[in-house]
Amino acid sequence: MAAHPRASKKMLTQNLRRLEADGIVVRNDMSEMVLHVEYDLNHEAREEICSLLDHLAHWGRLYVTSRATSPENDVQRSLLTDRVEGAVMFQPGQFDIHSGFDGNWPEERFSMAVDxxxxxxxxxxxxxxxxxxxxxxxxxxxxxxxxxxxxxxxxxxxxxxxxxxxxxxxxxxxxxxxxxxxxxxxxxxxxxxxxxxxxxxxxxxxxxxxxxxxxxxxxxxxxxxxxxxxxxxxxxxxxxxxxxxxxxxxxxxxxxxxxxxxxxxxxxxVKTAKELELMQKAAVVAAAGFAPANGLIRPGLRESEVSAALQAAFERTQLAETVQRTSGYFFCMSGPNSAKAAAAYARTRQRVLEEGDLVMIHANTCADGYWTDITRTFTVGRPSDRQMTMREAVDEARRAALRAIYPGVKAREVDHAARSVMRSHGFGEAFKHATGHGVGFAAANPNGLPRIHPLSPDVLEAGMTFNIEPAAYFDGYGGMRHCDLVAVNADGVDTLTKF
CATH class of the missing domain: 3.40.350.10 (Creatinase/prolidase N-terminal domain)
Known part of the structure; x- marks a missing residue:
């Protein structure tokens, strides 16, 4: 019998459930079953049995043996030859199904259970x-x-x-x-x-x-x-x-x-446990793109060369084998261009990196439809006192925001925690956007819930995922931002971008 053109675990399970509910099939495991035929089967039941046998034959040799002792009822039929509609016309009796299939579904076919x-x-x-x-x-x-x-x-x-x-x-x-x-x-x-x-x-x-x-x-x-x-x-x-x-x-x-x-x-x-797992995988795969940045960034390279190298590292990582599909975008913005990253989008240009530049690397990556939003900022050469002060403020604001995250907290309180720190360091006006927004089903949705914004009415719940991105931007000089992907849990917060 030719293999079913769309043999799948789901379709086989549906047929099994229907036949078991009707008392037609009893199974010990996927390789040995008992088929009870107590009456002449109608067309629908025959088709369900045929579909079941088709699916089992897709992964193993299949034959059906009658338990009847009388010669006229003795049946041993190979079902590995082509079947015409209605050819499997079982007479009343009891039959053993031997599928030769051990129930281990091919990994490449079924990688994710139903949520x-x-x-x-x-x-x-x-x-x-x-x-x-x-x-x-x-x-x-x-x-x-x-x-x-x-x-x-x-x-x-x-x-x-x-x-x-x-x-x-x-x-x-x-x-x-x-x-x-x-x-x-x-x-x-x-x-x-x-x-x-x-x-x-x-x-x-x-x-x-x-x-x-x-x-x-x-x-x-x-x-x-x-x-x-x-x-x-x-x-x-x-x-x-x-x-x-x-x-x-x-x-x-x-x-x-x-x-x-x-x-x-x-x-x-609010994400489910399975969705959070996929978002964590997306963050792990994204980290592979950021890994070469420290050793790569140096004077003389163009922004486009840096972003291309990081994109290539992301695309070739074997960590992506844990999901079906990955995609992503890596951006590099250096010197004065990094100050322009306060805009709603990132853009890589052809500017050549210079000694003393701030270099902002931003990425939006995806694993099976679940997105990340990540930014890290580097310096070309030894950081200046000004750059060190900016980093201290951004890091402290990040920690304050993370400490504020709990179920039941208003989202605007998280923004206030980060913004207060930036103001205390004299960077209040330089922090030009909200502290964060919902991330997961999209990477960059300013209205994605929860909105970590000074005017947000949203209240945090366990399972919510969003970014925390305190930053300071100075036109003509540069910008610094640290953007993490986080998830609210019962005890506070889990940072998914663990690098």
């Missing part, structure tokens, strides 16, 4: 919301709802108030999706040589199926309708914009579509 904590949180939040379901088509929110981080952002996730989760995925991303999500995967064929049309048109057929299952009981559907930040999951990404709303309104006109952006931001603010 049950995230699933439970979303179900709980939906229960307290006006939404019967949320439908999202941006990569970040698909990641939040399903655990899968789309490549081209051409996927759509549907999460209902009763806990049903489906993700519509381009066929060429199914292999990646199977490794990271427990949601029901609905593949669809994007445009190719057979057709030339936008992705939203290809979504019509799978969406019809999903919306039919929602039915009239899901009348209030949450959609992303407001301004937001969307990190890059690839060099280009699909933006459905209003086309998704138009298509949904056409296919499911009885539903009421409501903005759920704030609902999603609140969910993203």
């Amino acid at each position: 049950q904590e995230r699933h439970a949180r979303i179900v709980g939040s939906l229960a307290d919301s006006p939404f019967d379901a949320v439908i999202c088509g941006s990569a970040t929110e698909v990641l939040l709802l399903t655990g899968y981080w789309p490549v081209m952002s051409a996927s759509v996730a549907v999460f209902t108030s009763d806990g049903e989760v489906k993700v519509i995925v381009p066929e060429d991303e199914v292999e990646l999706a199977e490794k990271t999500t427990g949601a029901e995967i609905i593949p669809y064929e994007t445009a190719g040589l057979h057709a030339l049309h936008p992705a939203i048109q290809s979504l019509r057929t799978p969406l019809i199926s999903v919306l039919q299952q929602l039915g009239a009981s899901h009348a209030k559907i949450g959609l992303q309708l407001e301004q937001g930040v969307r990190p890059a999951s690839y060099a280009v990404s699909t933006q459905f914009r209003s086309s998704l709303l138009k298509l949904l309104s056409e296919l499911h006109p009885r539903a009421e579509y409501i903005a759920c952006d704030e609902f999603l931001e609140a969910l993203k603010a």
Whole structure:
């Protein structure tokens, strides 16, 4: 029998659960099972058994032996040959299934378990919301709802108030999706040589199926309708914009579509244990990019040469083998250019490093959709008294901010702790931005919760992740910033960037 084209642990488990619930299959382990056939099976049951056998055959030799003693009922059938629909027509009796599969799933296929904590949180939040379901088509929110981080952002996730989760995925991303999500995967064929049309048109057929299952009981559907930040999951990404709303309104006109952006931001603010683990991995991989900086930075190099060397160190580290996908951006800003880092973005230029320069290295890196925001500042040669004073102030402000972090603390109090130190050193005006913002599902989102800002109403909770970035900038001279990624825990704070 030919191997099933999309054999996966999830699909096999679904078939097993259905057959076990009906009393058809009893198993001791994945290699030895007993198949009870007490009556002529209907078409659906036959197909479930066939699918189960297909999946088992994908990883081991498979045969079925009847326990019946009468010659007319004795069956020993190889299932390694092609099967036509309905060919497996078991007569009533009891059969042993020998799969030759030891239950050890290939590591390259299944690297991440379902995040049950995230699933439970979303179900709980939906229960307290006006939404019967949320439908999202941006990569970040698909990641939040399903655990899968789309490549081209051409996927759509549907999460209902009763806990049903489906993700519509381009066929060429199914292999990646199977490794990271427990949601029901609905593949669809994007445009190719057979057709030339936008992705939203290809979504019509799978969406019809999903919306039919929602039915009239899901009348209030949450959609992303407001301004937001969307990190890059690839060099280009699909933006459905209003086309998704138009298509949904056409296919499911009885539903009421409501903005759920704030609902999603609140969910993203508090990470699960699994998400924190991935963010820690992202920080560890990022550290490999910073590792060569001390020995690399010297007079005569261009900023572009420094950033390229650090980027290369990040991209070749074997630490990235612990996740499915990594990406990142390393920036170098030296001398007067480092003072311009107070802006909302970083930029590497062609300036040549000089003796006495402050050199700011900033990085935003990602592991399977979870981002970091990290900055370290170096000096070319021996630091001056002015630079040493700046570093003392920044370091002290960082420590003060970390000491202030506890569950229940207002985010603005953390900002106040850092800002007060900078003022006491005479650098109050030089600290030109907030002390931090939420980091995780995005690297640079000034409105990401919690906002560590003088005017922030946010209150810290265990599981929140954000950056702490005290800094001082002097136009025409230079800037110094130390930016760490931290997570609130029950006892205070855990610094994820341990370097």
